[in-house]
Amino acid sequence: xxxxxxxxLHLNGEAVTATLPARMSLVDFLxxxxxxxxxxxxxxxxxxxxxxxxxxxxxxxGCLMLAAQADGATVDTIEGLTDTGAIADLQDAxxxxxxxxxxxxxxxxxxxxxxxxxxxxxxDRAEIRDHISGNYCRCTGYQAIVDAISEVATARTKGAA
Amino acid sequence: xxxxxFAYVRADTVPDALRLYAxxxxxxxxxxxxxxxMAALNFRLDEPSTLIDITRVAALRGIVAxxxxxxxxxxxxxxxxxxxxxxxAELPLIHAAxxxxxxxxxxxxxxxxxSVALADPxxxxxxxxxxxxxxxxxxxxxxxxxxxxxxxxxxxxxxALAPGELLTGVTIQRPAPGSRWGFAELARRAxxxxxxxxxxxxxxxxxxxxxxxxxxxxRPVRARAAEAAIIAGASVIEVAAVAxxxxxxxxxxxxxxxxxxxxxxVLLRRELARLDQQEAAA
Numbered sequence: 001x002x003x004x005x006x007x008x009l010h011l012n013g014e015a016v017t018a019t020l021p022a023r024m025s026l027v028d029f030l031x032x033x034x035x036x037x038x039x040x041x042x043x044x045x046x047x048x049x050x051x052x053x054x055x056x057x058x059x060x061x062g063c064l065m066l067a068a069q070a071d072g073a074t075v076d077t078i079e080g081l082t083d084t085g086a087i088a089d090l091q092d093a094x095x096x097x098x099x100x101x102x103x104x105x106x107x108x109x110x111x112x113x114x115x116x117x118x119x120x121x122x123x124d125r126a127e128i129r130d131h132i133s134g135n136y137c138r139c140t141g142y143q144a145i146v147d148a149i150s151e152v153a154t155a156r157t158k159g160a161a
Numbered sequence: 162x163x164x165x166x167f168a169y170v171r172a173d174t175v176p177d178a179l180r181l182y183a184x185x186x187x188x189x190x191x192x193x194x195x196x197x198x199m200a201a202l203n204f205r206l207d208e209p210s211t212l213i214d215i216t217r218v219a220a221l222r223g224i225v226a227x228x229x230x231x232x233x234x235x236x237x238x239x240x241x242x243x244x245x246x247x248x249x250a251e252l253p254l255i256h257a258a259x260x261x262x263x264x265x266x267x268x269x270x271x272x273x274x275x276s277v278a279l280a281d282p283x284x285x286x287x288x289x290x291x292x293x294x295x296x297x298x299x300x301x302x303x304x305x306x307x308x309x310x311x312x313x314x315x316x317x318x319x320x321a322l323a324p325g326e327l328l329t330g331v332t333i334q335r336p337a338p339g340s341r342w343g344f345a346e347l348a349r350r351a352x353x354x355x356x357x358x359x360x361x362x363x364x365x366x367x368x369x370x371x372x373x374x375x376x377x378x379x380r381p382v383r384a385r386a387a388e389a390a391i392i393a394g395a396s397v398i399e400v401a402a403v404a405x406x407x408x409x410x411x412x413x414x415x416x417x418x419x420x421x422x423x424x425x426x427v428l429l430r431r432e433l434a435r436l437d438q439q440e441a442a443a
Binding site for chain 2: 003005021022023025028044045046049052058059060061063064065066068069112115116129130131133134135
C-alpha cells in the first residue's frame with residue numbers, strides 16, 4: 001500500500017523507524033508520532049517559521065517537507081539541540097534579554113539563529129534581521145531577539161579568537 | 162489544514178520519474194523541493210493522486226560550466242546556487258537575486274528548477290532565466306527537447322511544459338565580457354513577494370539589452386520598449402519613461418496597477434543610474 005510508508009532516520013541522535021501515512025508532514029510526525037512538541041505548526045505554508053527544524057544540518061520548514069522525505073536523514077529538533085547543549089549560550093541569551101514571551105516562535109527562532117551563527121562570520125544587526133525575516137514573533141518586536149543573537153555572535157567570535 | 166491522502170513513490174532516475182508519471186496519470190505531481198507544492202497541498206489548492214518524489218535523482222543536481230555556457234541542474238537547491246563560485250563569478254545577476262528568494266530555511270530545500278517550472282509571476286529565478294536568455298532542458302516520453310526562456314513562460318503558473326514533462330536543467334550562455342547587469346526589487350519585508358522587481362542585462366556598447374520585470378504581470382515580462390531605448394542610446398530618464406510601455410500590468414494585494422507601473426519605472430531608473438555611475442567611476 002503506497003498510502004503508508006516506513007521510514008528510518010536519526011532523530012536527535014537516536015535511530016528511529018516508523019510507519020506513517022505518506023501525506024504526514026515532518027512537523028506532524030515529530031509532534032504527534034514522536035511527542036516532540038517543540039516545533040510548532042503556525043501557518044502550514046512556510047511563512048511563519050514556527051516549525052523550523054534541522055534536517056541534515058540545514059534549517060528547514062517542518063511543514064513543507066513530508067516525513068517520508070526524511071527517510072535516511074538526520075533530524076534535529078529543539079529538544080535534541082537543548083539536550084546536547086549545542087545552543088545553550090543562545091538559549092541563555094534569549095532568556096536574559098527577554099527575547100522569549102509566549103514562546104511559540106522560540107524553537108524555530110533559535111534554530112534559525114543557530115544556523116546564522118554557524119556561518120562563522122560576525123553578523124551585523126541588519127544581517128541578523130534579514131536572516132530571521134522568515135520567523136514571525138508576535139510578542140517581542142524582535143529588538144530583544146536581535147540583541148540576544150548579536151551578543152552570542154560577538155561572544156562566540158571572541159571565544160574563537 | 163492538511164493535505165489530501167495520496168500515493169507516494171520515489172524516482173531514482175529521470176526515466177524512472179517519467180515512467181511513474183505515465184503509470185499514475187495526470188493527477189500525479191512531481192515533488193522536488195516542495196516549498197511551493199507542499200504549501201498548496203496543505204491548503205488543498207491541489208489534491209494530487211500521487212506524488213512522485215524526484216529529490217533523490219542525483220543526476221539533476223549540480224552546476225556545470227564549460228567554455229560557452231553554464232548548466233544549472235533542476236534540483237540544485239537555492240542555497241547551493243547561492244554558494245556556487247561559478248554562479249558568483251559568471252552569473253552575478255543570479256547571485257544577487259537568490260538572496261531575495263524567500264528565507265534561508267526555504268532556500269535550503271527549494272530548488273532552482275522547481276522555481277522555474279512553477280513560474281510564479283512574482284518569483285526571481287524565472288525572471289533571471291528570462292533576462293539571461295536561458296534554455297530549458299525538458300525530458301518527456303519522446304526524449305529531450307529544448308525551449309528558450311522567451312517561449313517558456315506563458316502565464317500565471319503556466320509554462321511550455323506539457324503534463325508529465327520534467328524540467329531537468331537550464332543552460333545559460335556566458336554573458337559577453339564587459340556585460341553589465343542589475344537586479345532590484347521592492348518588497349514589504351525581506352524574503353516576501355516583491356511588489357515589483359527588475360532583472361537587467363546590457364551587452365557591451367549597448368549592442369543588446371534585456372529588461373525583465375517580475376511581479377507586475379502574469380509572468381516575468383520583457384520590457385521591449387525600454388530595451389529598444391537602451392540600445393538606441395536613450396538617457397536614463399528616457400528609458401525609465403517607457404519602462405512598462407506595452408506591458409499588461411496586473412495589480413495584487415500588495416500594490417495596484419498604477420503603483421506597480423511607477424515602481425517598475427523607479428527600479429529601472431535607479432539601476433540604470435547606478436550602472437552609469439559605475440561606468441563613469443571605472
